Amino acid sequence: MAYRVGVDIGGTFADFCALDEATGAVRTLKVLSTPAEPGREVMQGIAELQRRFGIAPSDIGYFTHGTTVGINAVIQRKGVKLCMFATENFVDVLELARLKMPDPYHLLSRRPEPLVTRDRVFGIRERMLADGSVDLPLDHASLRDALDRARAVGAEGIVLSFLHAYRNPAHEKEAARLIGEWAPGLPVFPSSSVWPIIREYERTSTAVVHGYVQPRVAAYIASLQASLRKAGVTTEPMITKSNGGVMTAELGKTQCIQMLLSGTAAGTMGAAFVARHAKVPRVLALDVGGTSADVSVIVDGQPSYRSGEMVGEFPIYIPTVSVTSIGAGGGSIAAVDAFGTLAVGPESAGSTPGPACYGRGGMRPTLTDAFVVCGFMGHSELGYSAVTVDRAKAEAAMAPIAAALGRDLQSAAEAVIQVAISGMYREVSKLAAHQGVDLREFSLLAFGGGGPMTACLLARELGMASVLVPTTPGVLSALGGLVADVKNDFILTVYAPLSVETLPQLREGFGRLAREAEAWLRDRQGHRGTPRLAASADLRYHGQSFEIETSIDLAWIDTGDVARIAEAFHREHERIYGHADREARVDAVALRMIVIGESAKPALPTQDRRAGPAAADAWIDVLLDGQPRRVALHRRADLVHGMTFDGPCVIAQDDTTTIVPDGYAGSVDAFGNLHLTRGS
């Protein structure tokens, strides 16, 4: 029982990260993912771990897993057939959403078709008011009638969306109970139990996405559990969550809304883990994959959180590690229009057929092909021998771009790189302006297959002084799952002014959340360590339409220190918006509690120090910043603690290539991470 294994499944590869608990050594592996048969790649990888590294399934003492089964079901619209029961006269909550169209300049812009179409939405006679009192009791006959009609159209699940259920869930609970009696076995998803927030569209959208994927995800997890057992893995698998934590697979079967965005969250957690080890306090994590780049902000080893993230075309409002996806990746396709304008993306060759240079049927030029044509790639085996680089194919694909631009092949390829980088610059600077951070104080932590390739070029545009490349940039999500804590979020909507009068209500609310949170960790997770609780409240000035989640010390609640709570909010408002109004009335919209059961953190091994300049493994010809250059090629495995090197150079390893332009000085830290710093 000596290994912890993390598995993360992406579009092209399933990434494996195995950590030897005795030595801290990390082994990594990639196998091609098998989206048609989810789970098969997991078994292949487990077999491969044994074959390559001698890790027997029975040696695996801890197993974490991130899956895309849920998000794929939404994107491909292959979830179950849901019906929705909504408060009578308010059945269009999904049709109307929040009205605003995706592209407000376009006269034909439309919202995506809801996952539950209007013919499967039924009005129920019942009405709860904003204060939680009953205006109209739940009418059993109308519920029964709706159920009969739902079954007639073949409902495989029922979502309940009753007004003000966040405040008083009694009608949703009663309806769920009755449906359970009348139609045993038919899954029911009350909006108040999925995530009980105020705002009917946001709550309902979350419940619908949850219900839509839940039966699919539960079936997948059950089959995974069975396969693992059959393969001889005896430990109960853990599932990674969108909030950066993990939960047991058994719990995942019922709480699948929690795992839909776990892939990007785990990547950020992996990046945060690396940043903590490398002692880099402010990090912009950049994960460049085939079709998109995921960007997140990490300060003092902690990511930021957000709700309202998109799952395919639909928003969900559970707390999620904040990750912004940019439509630029290694597979982004380059094209020149009739006006001579070169665009890169958003169309992507994805993983199939992929860039032309992979020789898997792709014919159109991609960003990856541009790096190949410029000479940066093709000096190492890629993706653990899964694919090889064919420079001739990349050049053939680039030829039409060169012709359209009137440039030679390499110069055209460099134009593709420049335009792609400037597009990434545009999106990342928007993110920075949105969050109000000054990127000049940040380091760029690059991972994913394309991250280290683009990192220095992008960091230079953004005015960022340094770049950090972890030892295993290809499997950071798998690593992130491996080091995650058991974690869950709880929310209680209160909608009350923050005052001495309402303090008992807040105290009672936090008490209830704490009891719920501890019970979850103890009873549902079987966690035996000491729970760590973190309380916060969604606060706002009276009249504002948005809230700020403000951390609360539970001692302030115990001692009744309302002023401290308000001051914490004023400060947070000031930090984010640049101003605060200490005279204004503060309202509490919701109380939150996070419970964390810490998992044992592996200690990464440190390397022996071998100071001195790194020797080039070879010299290669590239086109860099408009100049043909002969630059050093380093093998990543040769770069160990204490070594230094200077740009321009290229560093090859089996899951990525790092490009280091002129003006960058490189060094290797004790964990093997590369620190690339630009001289002033």
Add this chain to the structure above:
Amino acid sequence: MAIDPVTLQVLANHAQAAAEAMAFTLFRTAHSTFVKETEDFTSGLTTPEGMTFASPRDLGATWFIGLDYGNAIRMIQDYRPGDVCITNDPYSGYVCTHTPDLHIWKPIFWGDEIVAFAVGHIHNTDVGGAVPASLSRQLTEVHQEGIRIPPSKIYEEGRLNKTLLDVMLTNVRMPEQNWGDFKAQLASVATGERKVHEMIRRFGVDTFRQGIQDLLDLGDRRARAVLGKIPDGDYHFVDYLDEDGPGGVPVRLELTLRIRGEECVLDFTGSDPQLHSSLNVPTGGAERHILLMVGYTYSLYTIDETIPLNGGITRPARCIIPEGSVLNPKFPAAVGMRSLTCGRLQSLIIGAFQAAMPQAMPAGPGSSAGIMNVKTIDAKTGRRIMASINPMTGGAGGSSFGDGADGSGANSSFLKNTPVEVNEAEVPIRFRRYGLVPDSGGAGKARGGLATELEFQLFSPNSVVTARNRDRTRFSTWGAMGGDPGATSSFWRNPDSNHAEDLGNTDVVNLDPGDIIRIKAAGGAGWGPAWERDPALVMRDVSEGKVSVAAAARDYGVVVRDGALDAAASESARAQLAAAAASRAPAHFRFNPARDAYEREWTDASYAALAAVLAMLPVHWRHFVKRRIFDRVAAMPAAERRADGGHVRAIFAEAIASFPELRHIRPAAE
């Protein structure tokens, strides 16, 4: 000498990033909830001449692509580094278009040279004047619409002009809020300046200077290519506002879109004279005034969504707008509620482009039907509450690409609603319904989008509901290519009761405890003949409750029996509808009965006669005489009206005879 196209593309991304960063900075630091809720603000960068070359796409109002600050910029002499200028006067260069919009511009220097301006505006909730929020349809002079700041330096070389600021804040109802929002504007232009400096360091000043002109040139070339795809011709279209003020007569907006090769002229001749209300649109008669170009920009972008959205795309267009008209009023006409007219102006332009490109453009949009506000008293706390509860929106028009969006879309796509739960938690009112209105979308091969409906009850005496921008209760949206018009908007107090009151386009309603308000927006119009619609799509609409069984049979000839399609009955019903249509005169557009009836009373010829006679009058007489003529025509037996508009000329002759001040005018003899 244009810069290299690859460098231009990289520069375009940096410019876009700068504009977005300005918008996010403003949005993040603005004080008022109004800014956060409505996103009625913009930010951007202009050339030294004042033409906007970069605007945000993710945030902010959608009306200001290609805003030209030139007139305002030129009203200030001698710019120095650290200067910041403002104006909110609609009559100082027509950059600002109503008083709540406070525009700001900051010269960006590189050495001694101005290389660009950072610009933007925020709609302030109130700038003083006769009514709270400064806007009311009833106002007649711009002086009633709040304090007006002509183009002025609020910062001179980094020093705040305290006197000007004090004057400004003394004259408004919520000075702290305006000041707070103004600081956000300052932060936004400072961000713009920093970003431009970064760009110059990155690209070099020569490349920057040339590059921003090249961006506009590229927009120009791309727009020309779109116009080049449109067949040459004159495309005429007319649309109306229901009324020119409370209880008034319709406002005619008329456009002849002349496409010639890769250029176009938008000739608004025939549009009504300026109004004695605040619905006038101040343009100064500029050839490419921003408010005249919104519908043009939407149309070009809809025909080709790959065009860049910058000021260059407006260059191939030129507008003709007679002075003293509703689209080019003379000082001091009130202009505060120009947004109501602008909404119709957009659908007017969309209609002309629909005539020109019927396969690419949609039928008429439902547009906005009022921004609903409630003023009431909380029974529990006794507190007065004023809240904006929802914008009412209609559906989008159908098109060759499919049905119009339900519930919103087209030129109201930027509006956001407020959740029912939030409204009920904050305002002591009870919602009774919020949702789509079945059968409100115009029938068509592609159905028009359904309108939204809101019904709520108030419980306190002396409650007031305001519904800004009410329209389309009389004239509905226009169907295209054989499609039907959408349903009209409606506004009722205590509907379905024995004391029901039809509020029409009323925009301020005083209410008693227990009163119920119901408001429905207008439906989007249909595109293509309804009997050509795939019966399976009609069946889907029926099963989704968007089209009733009765309307399916009546409008589409799709007969539904026991929830299933009766194919045989449908076939004959559809044949009958087709035959009935064939017997009508062919028409590209279809209007609702109210408009057809109105245009029988007021024909194109009558309007032409009216325009001709009013043009002889001094501007300040035109609206008055027009109303007198309208009253007389309305009172006239239909038989006395003449198809050539002769009766209009006759009434006019009588009118000028009765006013000594007008006796010198000599109308041409019949």
